[in-house]
Each structure stands twice: as structure tokens, then as C-alpha cells.
Amino acid sequence: MKLNGIFKKPKNELEHQGRKPKAIGGVKKKPQEKELPGRFQKTPEISEENRQGQEPQKEKPREAVRVCPACKKEIPLSVLSRSYYVCGCGHHFRVGPRTRIRMLADRDSFQELFSQLESENILEFEGYEEKLEQARAASGEKEGVVCGTAEINGKKCALFVMNSFFMMGSMGTVVGEKITRLFEYALEHRLPVVGFTVSGGARMQEGILSLMQMAKTSGAVKRHSQAGLFYLTVLTDPTTGGVTASFAMEGDIIMAEPGATVGFAGARVIEQTIRKKLPEGFQKAEFLLEHGFVDLITPRAYQRRVIALLLAMHSGQMVFASDEVEQRRSYEIDLAREARPERERNGEKEPGNFSCGSDENEDEENRKGMDTNQEEGAVI
């Protein structure tokens, strides 16, 4: 995926580090971080050995690597898992819901809801059971969305995260039901909703009933909204079809991940219809920003902080200065500058009180997911 000149200098993170061999551990910590524990949690550290990247790690045999589709560099999975699955060039890899929740939520704060719901072949659609079996095996999940409640920097919210590794996050009746229930739950408990969308669209194996989920979820969003509650959507790669045409675009604030494809009709379908090549960057998050359909693009490394601040601002309470609020006058993020994570520019060590990707299972989630052919089951 091209980033279309958004990152003016698409320098590779690994390359950059190679020219700047400063020992990261040697830099002093900021004093206020010690004084204000429990404020915004810092981004996790990429260890220096891993940043060097090119040399394989000592005792281990050659480890799994991923090729960045944007800059074509090979990145060890262990490096990726410590950098939010973001390549140094700014490319955001797709991640599974468990990983995302751990990158976002306060440690151990996530309580899953409605996890028992499973899809059935309600319309007796040919071959659907097999597809479901494959998807369950490939993703280790029962369905294409994970719902629950979580705290983000101490702010409680209802959270749903869709799963691109489960039939491309397509929306069937269970996905619709879980999201609807989450909004109903959030309405009852007066919680804001944060939703990460990724979807090929409505799930055609559930036919018209999938389409009905668009109205069902929208109805629930409307009620939640009418009660004065806050809904934030984060559009991730790719969000298309029936999900774009329903709850993904219904947030009070719509955030997108850099480079995410977001649209209604699929690019291939449009190309076939109009018989023309589509312009560079068509349907990317930056294209949507330019056309006024997303509020902001936030790199993954910043999402936790920006989301926490937004939740605080919509909590109906005063927002008191935290180290984050003081340090950053504005969250107008300069994407060119932010192509590399902040800690790297400052060359300082920040204590991360959660680490990203240390869990075997979650690495597994992404390993599996990245290997499967994700186009299967993509719809509309």
C-alpha cells in the first residue's frame, strides 16, 4: 500500500536507527513521569537490539518476518509486535482484536461481553458452515467482532473491535447482534462507545439478514446518541460496504488509521464499472479526510492517548491537566513528522507500563491472521 506522499520522507525506522546509534537506555527519564503515575501510559519501548533488526537475534533461530507492503522491507515479527505493528515507514499492519485491545485498554481492564454468541447457517446457504469452521480455526475466535467494556486511561467505555482475520470482518447477524447489544448495554449503563471497524461489508452468506443488521445497529446507535452519549469510531484498514454504510460512519467523531482503505463500493468493482484506473490514494483515509468524511487521522502509537483525551472531554466532567495535556498544546498531528514514533525522535526511554506483543497468544493471533488469505468472504 502506498502512503501517497503523506509521509514526505518515508524513511525506514530501522535505517534511521542505524544512523543514530545512541544508547536509548542512557537517556534520563523526565521527572514528571515519576511524579504522575497512572496518567497516560507511555508507548512501549522498542529494544535497541530489535531496532537494529537486520542482525538475527543471538540464540534464536531465524525468526518469522513480515514484508511491509509499502516499503518492501522485511521486519521481524518480534520488532513489529513491539511497535504497534507499524512499520518504520508508517505502514500500519492489520492486527487482531485481542492485540488491539491490549494496545489500547488499561491493563486487565477489558471485560468481554456476549462472547458466547456464534453464527449458524440460518439461510442454509451452500458452503457457509465450512467457511465458518475455517474462519474459527484461522482466527481462534467465534465471530468477527469482540465486544466488552474497558478502561482507557481510567475512563470506562464500551468497546468493540472487529476482526479482519474472521471472514474479513464481514457483518452477519451475530456481528450485528453483538454490536447492537453493546450499544444497548452502553445506553443502559450510560457509557461512551469506542468502536474499531474493519470489514469487507455485509456477509452475503446470511443474505438479506446481514443487510438488516445495518438498520438494526443504526437504530441502536441512534438511541445511544439521542441519550447524549458519545460514540467514537476508529476506521481501520479496510472498512467498506455495509459497515461503512452504517455504524462506521455514524460516530460523533470519526478517527481513521493512516493509510486505511475506507469506502462503500470496492475499488475493483468501481474499476470494472467505470473501466478506468482509479487515482492514486483513492479511498484511503487521507482521501476521506480531504473530502471531509473523517475528523482526524491518528497513528496507532497515539490512539490510546487521543482516545483517552476524547473520552475525558466527552465525560461531562472537567478535564484536569495531565502531563499529556500540558505537554502537547494540540493533537493536530503532523503526519510527516509522526511517521516515526515520538520516543524515537526524542531518543528517550519511556517506561511503558504495558508491553505490546509480549503475549504469545496474541502474536499467534496476528501470525495466523497475516498468513490467511483475507479476501475470502469479503462482500459488497
Added chain:
Amino acid sequence: MSKGADFLSAYDRVRLARAKGRPTAKSYIHQIFSGFIQLHGDRRFGDDPAVIGGVAVLKHMPVTVIGIERGTDTKSKLAHHFGSPNPEGYRKALRLMKQAEKFKRPVICFVDTAGAYCGIGAEERGQGQAIAENIMEMMGLRTQIISIFIGEGGSGGALALAAADQVWMLENAIYSVISPEGCASILWKDAKQVEAAAENLKLTAEDLLALGVADRIFQEPVPGEKGRREEGLDFEYLCDSIREALWESLSVSRKLDMQTLLELRYERFRRFGKRP
């Protein structure tokens, strides 16, 4: 269903729904209502010819009418973008619905589209957002909404005018999440499988009535089937029965208080895929 139509396969219905010479939204609007005044424009970008709308009188009741018009001959088909609305079409529809809400008029939508317009401009102007907004606003619109499927009901592009209290379908209308052609080529990588896809998708009026997606079916005259015409089932008769049904249904639902109406609408969609 009448006897003559029993043998029709799902794909036959698809063919009939798309058949040349099938009446379009304009003909229904002119036949069912009187005094139709067309209103144009979304007040944001433009006026989409694929969506026609305005105010009209149903017997004695002022109503807001919105329809997706596909055109009847090549020239008018081109002029109406073959009945595939752009975002401004959906935004015009929403504007008219909001107007109906303000003046307490029921909204009646005629749906007949292969799907929302597929093109660069449509995406640039937020096709997905326009549809999402329509659905969400319709779920909370404080007036009655009845949608009638008169031909093809293509996916989100159709649902954007069908998040309604009642969804009625003509006997040979279809409503589907994806066209059988699209489904066959994505799932089975074989365009010849359209018949199987049409069968699997459960897109006929009869199937949709059984699933609760449609609330009512109207028999329609079928070209070439003389028997029906002799029985009096022609276009005028069909429109008369739709008019009577609308009048009857709206007279009942206008007595409901708004909260109940909205509750019923929510429940209408809430039940699809509801799990214990």
C-alpha cells in the same frame, strides 16, 4: 401467490424485477397519488436524477413521496443514471423526510435500484456516509414511513430508503444484500452460478415475507400472462390496491403515539438475528 406464478424460480423473479417495460417509480407515483409536486436538490451539492421526490396527496392525506427512478427508455435511463443514486440523491431523500417530519406528513418510498451508484464521484462525496446517515435518521424519524419495493432492491442503496415501519413488496420485486451475479462471482468464481446464488440468497418477495423482512406482498400483472388481466389484475388495479392499503395502514398508524411508533420500528429491525 397466484397459480401461474408458482413455477417461477428465484432467478426468474430477478429477471422479472429487471424486465424491460416494467413500470417505474414515476408511473406508480402518478397513478397512486394526486397533485404530485416534485421537489429538487439536496441543498448541499446537487440534484440527483435517480431519486425523485416531493409532496403529493394520498386520497385526502398530504404525504411526502420519494422514489428511485430508473427510467423507461435508453434516453430516460441515462438521464436517471439507471436508478443508481449518488450521495446527493440520498441526501435529498433525507431532506424531504426531515421536511415530512416537521410537517407531520407520512413518508412513502418507492424502491427500485440495482444499488447505489458506483463511481469515483460517489465515493468522494461519501456514498457510505450518506446511506449510513439515512438509515440512522430514519430509525429515529418522528413520522410514519412505508417503503414499497417495486422492482430491484439492491443492498444498502435500497435500505437507505427502507428503514421503515412497513416494507411492502410487489410479487416480482426482489431485495438482496448483493446481486446474484456478484454473489456467484465472488463466492464461486463462476458467473454461471447465478441461478444457484439467487436461490441461496432468499431474495424473492415470498422468501422475504417468510423471513419477516417484507410485511405484505401485492400481486401484479405479469406481461404475457393474460389470465391475470382478465381477472382485472392490471396496473391500475395494482395501484388502486396499493392506495387503499396505504390509506388503511396510515390511518391506523397515525393514531399511535410517536414513542410507540418508534419502538415498533426499532423492534421491527431488532428482531433480525436476535439471539436468546
